[in-house]
Amino acid sequence: MKGDRRGQLVGAGLAALWFLIVLVAELSAGKPAFVPAILFALGPLIACAELEPLPTAGFGVVAVGLVGLTSVWNGTWDTAQMWLRVADVGLVSVAAVALAAVRVRREAQLDRIVRIAEVAQRAVLPLVPTHVGTVAAGARYLSAAEDALVGGDLYDWFHSDRRVCFIVGDVRGKGVSAVEQAARVIRAFRQSAAGAGDLATVAAEMSAYIDPFLDDEEFVTALLLQVTDRGHITLVNCGHPHPLLITSHDGATLVDLPSGLPLGLGRSFEAVTVPWTPGDRLLLYTDGLSEARDARGEFLPVLPLAPLLRTSTVEDALDSVLGAVREHVPGGRFTDDLAVLLLENVDGDETHAVDPRDYRVGRITSQSIQPSPVKVGPVAPQPLEPTPVEPVPGTAAENVG
Numbered sequence: 001m002k003g004d005r006r007g008q009l010v011g012a013g014l015a016a017l018w019f020l021i022v023l024v025a026e027l028s029a030g031k032p033a034f035v036p037a038i039l040f041a042l043g044p045l046i047a048c049a050e051l052e053p054l055p056t057a058g059f060g061v062v063a064v065g066l067v068g069l070t071s072v073w074n075g076t077w078d079t080a081q082m083w084l085r086v087a088d089v090g091l092v093s094v095a096a097v098a099l100a101a102v103r104v105r106r107e108a109q110l111d112r113i114v115r116i117a118e119v120a121q122r123a124v125l126p127l128v129p130t131h132v133g134t135v136a137a138g139a140r141y142l143s144a145a146e147d148a149l150v151g152g153d154l155y156d157w158f159h160s161d162r163r164v165c166f167i168v169g170d171v172r173g174k175g176v177s178a179v180e181q182a183a184r185v186i187r188a189f190r191q192s193a194a195g196a197g198d199l200a201t202v203a204a205e206m207s208a209y210i211d212p213f214l215d216d217e218e219f220v221t222a223l224l225l226q227v228t229d230r231g232h233i234t235l236v237n238c239g240h241p242h243p244l245l246i247t248s249h250d251g252a253t254l255v256d257l258p259s260g261l262p263l264g265l266g267r268s269f270e271a272v273t274v275p276w277t278p279g280d281r282l283l284l285y286t287d288g289l290s291e292a293r294d295a296r297g298e299f300l301p302v303l304p305l306a307p308l309l310r311t312s313t314v315e316d317a318l319d320s321v322l323g324a325v326r327e328h329v330p331g332g333r334f335t336d337d338l339a340v341l342l343l344e345n346v347d348g349d350e351t352h353a354v355d356p357r358d359y360r361v362g363r364i365t366s367q368s369i370q371p372s373p374v375k376v377g378p379v380a381p382q383p384l385e386p387t388p389v390e391p392v393p394g395t396a397a398e399n400v401g
Contacts, residue, residue: 011050015043015059019066026070037067041089044096048103056100060093116176124183125154128341130314132157133164133227136344138314140322142288144334151337152178152220153286156186158193165193165202168284168341169222169240169263184210185220185263199226203236203260203269211264219262223284230347233276236269238262241290244302244309248279252306255282278347281309281317288338289321292329300328314342 022039040063047059067089071082128139139155152171158164167189171181185206192205203224210220223240227233235243235255239262242254260269276282283305292300308320318340326332 007050008055011047012055012059015047018046019043019062023066023070027073037070037085038088040064040066041092044093045099048096048100051100052104053097053100057093057097060090060096063089063093113176120176120179120183124179124186125339126156126186128155128157131346132159132166134230134345134347135164135227136314136346137166137341138318139341140318140339142322142334142338144288144337151288152182153288153337153339154182154185155284155339155341156189158190160194163193164227165189165199166225166284166341166343167222168286168339169220169238170286170288170339171220172218172262181210181213181218181220184213185222189224198271199224199234199236200269200271203238203263204267207238207263207266207269214264219264221262221287225282225284225343227276228273230278230345231276232273233282234271234273236260236271238266238269241285241287241302243285244283244306245274246281246283246306246309248277250310252303252309254303276345278345281314281342281344283309283321284341284343286337286339288334288336289325289340291336292325292334292338294328295330300325309342314344318342 019040022037022042026037043063044056044060048056051059064086067082067085068077071077071079071085076082122141125141128137130136130138137157141153141155144151151174153169154171155166155168157166167185169182169185171178171185173181188206188209189202191209192202195202195205197205203222206222214220220238221240222238223243224236224238225233225243235257237257238260242257244252245255246252255272255274257272258270260266283302285302290299290302294300305321305324308324309317311317311320321340321342322338325334325338329335
């Protein structure tokens with residue numbers, strides 16, 4: 001991974017400045033020399049911290065040339081002392097080029113790993129449809145800054161004839177291993193949510209499932225939600241930040257939930273049911289939002305974000321919140337991944353719960369959903385009248401013929 005342009009300019013500028021300082025000191029000292037010319041060798045060492053091998057080699061050539069120039073000035077040209085200095089500066093320059101090559105190769109390896117992790121994470125995270133059951137939904141995922149490793153933030157949803165569930169979670173750790181664990185959490189969520197147990201049982205089953213895959217220092221914080229009925233939701237907190245509830249009557253509060261142990265550590269969990277009236281919105285998020293720091297190191301307060309979440313649509317509200325987070329962190333650069341999920345009780349008709357447009361363009365592919373029929377092509381298929389056939393013992397191929 002090549003250093004950014006600004007870093008390269010800084011590295012080159014510092015190396016050139018060092019050359020200038022040593023040269024001025026050498027020339028102003030008169031004869032004999034006051035500053036050893038071997039100090040020119042520090043120029044390539046400074047350059048190799050930011051530049052690639054070829055520019056670093058260029059600074060090495062300049063350093064050797066300056067040794068010769070100062071030798072002419074102080075009268076030591078073609079002496080054993082001069083050639084010793086040339087050899088010293090040349091060896092240090094070669095070492096600087098080697099260091100630059102090693103650094104560039106390792107940065108390229110790290111860049112490949114990070115890109116693989118990012119692709120894997122985006123492949124793991126599902127696309128949340130605009131409507132799930134009686135809930136309007138929207139989700140966002142933002143990667144950390146380029147110099148930070150990708151994390152294990154996740155979200156998912158489940159919809160069946162019996163219930164609608166959501167999850168937001170965060171795997172402790174970074175890199176490919178965190179993405180791998182996030183995929184396991186999503187798999188565990190879908191398997192457990194499809195069962196007959198209540199939400200606390202779902203959390204317990206998930207914890208038991210992923211526990212064998214976690215190292216001693218690994219765990220997963222998560223917040224699970226189930227739409228109990230049109231007026232209530234049930235929540236289970238597994239060591240995760242509390243959600244922000246924005247009511248239709250301009251009220252806002254962080255929902256006080258029992259903070260259970262994270263998944264992989266806990267074995268039993270407590271479910272809490274809270275009112276959920278039409279027009280209410282609920283923001284679920286990872287600590288990339290609540291622990292976003294400003295230039296003074298202060299965390300972003302979550303509750304003051306409530307007015308931004310009352311905008312016209314769920315998507316606009318999410319954009320407003322993420323804009324506020326970018327304004328809070330220095331330079332708009334995130335040091336941790338961030339996942340947010342915003343839900344609204346629209347009290348809609350569950351028959352058309354999933355937006356048909358999502359189904360038509362193939363955005364929903366792996367969830368247990370039965371959307372309303374949609375005509376995809378310009379010509380509607382015509383039913384065919386089957387011809388009665390008497391069953392005859394024999395193979396399937398013979399029956400078909």
